[in-house]
Amino acid sequence: MSQPFLYALVGVGLFVLGLYALIIHAHLLRKILAINVMGSGVFLMLVALAGRHPDAPPDPVPHAMVITGIVVAVSATALALILMLKVYAVTGQTALDDEKPN
Amino acid sequence: MSITNPATGKAFRWLVMLLLSAIGGWLAYVMLVLSRSPAGLGDQVAAQLNTTGVGNPVTAVLLNFRGYDTLLEMAVLLIALLGVWSLGGLADYQDTAPGPTLDTLSRVLAPMLIMVAAYLLWVGADAPGGAFQAGSVLGAAGVLLQLAGWRLGDCFSGMLLRVVLISGLGLFILVGAGLLLIGGAFLQYPPALAGGLILLIETAATLTIGATLAALFLGNRPGLGPKKADPEKTEPDHGNQHP
Amino acid sequence: MLHWAFDGLLGTGLLWLAWRALTTPDLFKAIVLFFSFGLLMALAWVRLNAPDVALAEAAIGAGLTGALLLAALARLDTSNQPANPVTGDGESDLVDH
Numbered sequence: 001m002s003q004p005f006l007y008a009l010v011g012v013g014l015f016v017l018g019l020y021a022l023i024i025h026a027h028l029l030r031k032i033l034a035i036n037v038m039g040s041g042v043f044l045m046l047v048a049l050a051g052r053h054p055d056a057p058p059d060p061v062p063h064a065m066v067i068t069g070i071v072v073a074v075s076a077t078a079l080a081l082i083l084m085l086k087v088y089a090v091t092g093q094t095a096l097d098d099e100k101p102n
Numbered sequence: 103m104s105i106t107n108p109a110t111g112k113a114f115r116w117l118v119m120l121l122l123s124a125i126g127g128w129l130a131y132v133m134l135v136l137s138r139s140p141a142g143l144g145d146q147v148a149a150q151l152n153t154t155g156v157g158n159p160v161t162a163v164l165l166n167f168r169g170y171d172t173l174l175e176m177a178v179l180l181i182a183l184l185g186v187w188s189l190g191g192l193a194d195y196q197d198t199a200p201g202p203t204l205d206t207l208s209r210v211l212a213p214m215l216i217m218v219a220a221y222l223l224w225v226g227a228d229a230p231g232g233a234f235q236a237g238s239v240l241g242a243a244g245v246l247l248q249l250a251g252w253r254l255g256d257c258f259s260g261m262l263l264r265v266v267l268i269s270g271l272g273l274f275i276l277v278g279a280g281l282l283l284i285g286g287a288f289l290q291y292p293p294a295l296a297g298g299l300i301l302l303i304e305t306a307a308t309l310t311i312g313a314t315l316a317a318l319f320l321g322n323r324p325g326l327g328p329k330k331a332d333p334e335k336t337e338p339d340h341g342n343q344h345p
Numbered sequence: 346m347l348h349w350a351f352d353g354l355l356g357t358g359l360l361w362l363a364w365r366a367l368t369t370p371d372l373f374k375a376i377v378l379f380f381s382f383g384l385l386m387a388l389a390w391v392r393l394n395a396p397d398v399a400l401a402e403a404a405i406g407a408g409l410t411g412a413l414l415l416a417a418l419a420r421l422d423t424s425n426q427p428a429n430p431v432t433g434d435g436e437s438d439l440v441d442h
Contacts, residue, residue, distance in 0.1 A: 003352055007393055008133040010356040014363050016126040021367035023118050029372060029418065033379055036410065037363045040386055045133060047393050050144075052137045058394045059144040060159035064168060067160070067234050067401045068175045071311065074238075074405050074413070075182035078318035081417040082186045085321075088421060089192075160397040192420065222400065230396035238404035245412050315409055319416065 008048035014041030026095040028084040032077060039073045155296025157228035164232065165300045169289035172233075173278070176271040176307060179314045183267065187323040200250045208250035215243035223308050227297065233304040237311025244316025263313065270310030274303055352392060359385050376414045383407035 018038030022031055043066045050062035088094055147159050147167065154162040164172050200208070219236040226232030254263065277299055278289045286292065291299050362385060366378035383406035390399035 002137070003348070004393060005133065005137050006352055006356055007389060008137065009130055010359055010389075012126055012129040012133060013360050015129065016122050017360065017363050017367060019125070020118065020122050024115065025367075027372075029414070029421070030367065030375070033375060033414070034367055036379070037367060037382070040363075040382075040406070043398075044386075044389065045129075047390065047395050047398060049133070049136055050142065050395070051393050052139075056144060057148075057159075059142040060147050060163045061143045061168070063160045063395050063398055064163035065171070066395075066398050067164065067232075068171055070398070070401050070405050071234055071238070072175060072178050074315065074410050075179050075318060077410055078321075078413050079182045079185045081413055082189050082192070082321055085192055085417060085420055086189055094421065158397070230400055232397065235397070235400040235404060238401060238409060242404055242408050242412075245409060249412075319409070319413060321416075 002052070002054060004048040004051045008045050011041045011044030011048060014038070014044060017041075028087065028094055028096070029081075032080050032084065035080075036073065036077060039069070043069060153293040153296070155291065155293065155298070155300055156226075158226060158230065158232070160230075161226050161232045161300070161304075164234070165303060166291065166296060169274075169278075172307070173271070173274045173289070176274060176310065179311065180268065180271055183314050183317055186318055186321055190321065190323045192321050204250050208246050208252070212243045212247050215239055215246070219243070219308065219312065223304060226304065227301065233307040234311065236304075236308040238315060240308060240312025241315025241319075244312060245319045248316065248320060263317075266309050266313045267317070268310070270303075270307040273306040277303060355385060355389055355392065359389060372418055373415075376411060376418060379414065380407060380411040383410065 015038050018034045018036075018041060021034035022038065025031055025034065046062040046066055047058075050060075051058040084094070087096070091097070144159075147163060150167075151157070151159060151162055154166040156162050156165070219239040222231040222239060223233060223236035224231075226236065274289075281290060281292075282288055359382065362378055362382040366375050366382055369375045369378060383402060386406055387399045387403040390396070390402055
C-alpha cells in the first residue's frame with residue numbers, strides 16, 4: 001500500500017459512484033454531474049499510476065493525457081448542457097422518456 | 103427522496119449495486135497489478151527532453167512527443183463549439199445590471215487574469231504551466247466579464263472572433279504541413295526550431311482555448327441568437343464595450 | 346505518519362463530496378458541492394506530484410465547469426416561469442415546433 005495506490009483506490013471509488021449515479025438518476029443535469037465525477041475518477045487512476053514508483057519522478061505522459069482530458073471533458077460538458085436545455089425547451093422535461101422512443 | 107428515477111425498482115437497484123461492486127473490485131485489482139508493473143515512459147521522455155526545446159516534461163509531451171493528441175484536442179474543442187452554435191437559439195442570460203462590487207471586481211480581475219494567463223503560457227516551457235492552463239485562465243476571465251454584463255462588440259464578433267477561434271488548430275496544422283514541406287515528418291520539429299515553434303503554437307492555442315471556453319459559456323452564436331439586439335460573446339483580449 | 350493522515354482525509358473527503366454532490370436533492374447545492382469537489386481534486390493532484398494537472402483542474406474543474414453548470418441551472422429555472430418576458434420569446438418559438 002503506497003500513497004499513489006491509495007489515490008488509485010479513491011479513483012476507483014469515484015468511478016463506481018459516478019456510474020451508479022449515472023444509472024439511477026433520471027435528471028439529465030445529474031447524469032452530467034455523474035459523468036464528470038466518473039471522469040475525475042479515471043483521471044485520478046491515471047495520475048496515480050503515473051507516480052507508482054516512489055523514487056523516480058512521475059511519468060509525464062499520463063499527466064499530459066489528463067490535462068488534455070480535462071479540457072475535453074469541460075467542452076463535452078458544455079455541449080451536453082446545451083443539449084439538455086434543448087431537450088427541456090422541446091419537451092418541457094429534464095429527463096428522457098423511456099416509454100416513447102421516437 | 104424523489105431525485106432518482108421513480109421507475110427504478112428496489113430489486114433493480116440492488117442488482118446495479120452488486121454489478122458495480124464487482125466492477126469496483128475488478129478495477130481495484132487491476133490498479134494493484136498495474137501499480138507493480140515496471141516503469142512507464144518517464145525515462146524515455148527524460149532522455150529525449152533536451153531535443154524538445156522545452157524544459158517541462160509535461161509540455162514536451164503535450165506539444166512535441168504527443169503533438170497529435172493536442173492537435174486533435176483543439177479539433178474537439180472547435181467541434182464542441184460548432185455543436186453548441188448549431189444548436190443555439192437559447193435566451194441570453196438576463197441582463198440584470200451587475201452590482202457595483204461585481205462591476206469593479208471584473209474590471210480589476212480581468213486584466214490580472216490575462217496577465218496570469220500570459221505568465222502561465224511563458225513559464226510553461228520550464229515549469230508547471232502551459233497553453234491549457236493559460237487558456238483556461240483566459241476562459242475564466244471571459245466568463246467573469248460575461249457575468250458582469252460585458253459583451254463583445256459587433257466589430258469583434260464577426261471575422262476576428264472566428265479567426266481567433268480557429269487559429270489554434272489552424273496554426274498547428276500549418277506548422278505541421280510546413281515541416282512536411284521542408285522534408286521532415288508531420289509535427290516533428292527540428293531541435294533548433296522546436297522551442298520557438300512550440301511557443302508559437304502554444305500562444306495561438308491559448309487564445310483559441312480561452313475564446314472557445316468563453317464562447318461555450320455564452321452558448322449562442324454571436325450576432326445570430328434569437329435576440330438580434332445583443333452583440334454577444336466576450337473575448338478578453340480586445341477592447342470590450344459595455345452594453 | 347502525518348502525510349498518511351492527510352492523504353486519507355483528502356481521499357475520504359473526495360469520496361464523501363462526490364457522494365453528496367450526486368445525491369443531494371437540491372440541484373443548486375449539488376453543483377456547489379461539485380465545485381468544492383473540484384477544489385479538493387486540485388489538492389489531490391498536488392499531492393500526486395502533478396502541479397500541471399493541478400493548475401488545469403483549479404481553473405477548469407473548480408471554476409469553469411461549475412460556472413457552466415450553474416448557468417445551465419439558471420436557464421432551467423428561468424424557463425420554468427413562462428411569464429418572464431426575456432426568456433419567453435426566446436423559448437416559445439422552439440416549443441411550438
